[in-house]
Amino acid sequence: SHSSTFCFNGEDHTLGNSLRFLLNKDPRVVFCGYSVPHPSENKVNVRVQTTGAPAKEVFKDALLDMVAICEHVSTTMDSAVERFKANEQRPE
Template structure:
């Protein structure tokens, strides 16, 4: 969907509401070890983090991502591997990213609780 001047998402008649979250490009440059994935409804936020996680995998020769057009909410993630299938690398990276996000969430919740304990809310009846 495109974004209006006020920042809200507007329906675009050219968009397919039934599109899958994950697809991949087909063609002569695509095989099990060299694959371009299309992740719909995402942008640089996921693309950059995912590229970083994928590049840490020793089986990966290359990983990069692009946003094909600023008005399209999709990213293309290219993964090239030696022996491991690219889809398996992407799947593992997404699992690792989810785990990392859960760890960060837990740390934030611990710090919020610590702050609340150190700075209790004043009693509204006494102020």
């Protein structure tokens, strides 16, 4: 199907908005939005409509992109911490 809603329990705006951002950058996506049904519920619904590609495939690609971004941020942060520690130990 080229239109699907994906539900995530235990999640909030952080995941919803990040996925919305990545999905809206994909040229196969016609519409993408997310909602949190109720503020006291940790639940996010992400709606995706595509130009014809399977929504599940497009959504999976966005999740893989998010994993790659998180890995890059983690690696970059680890490198920065190591450089900071190395510079901190130098006598002035």
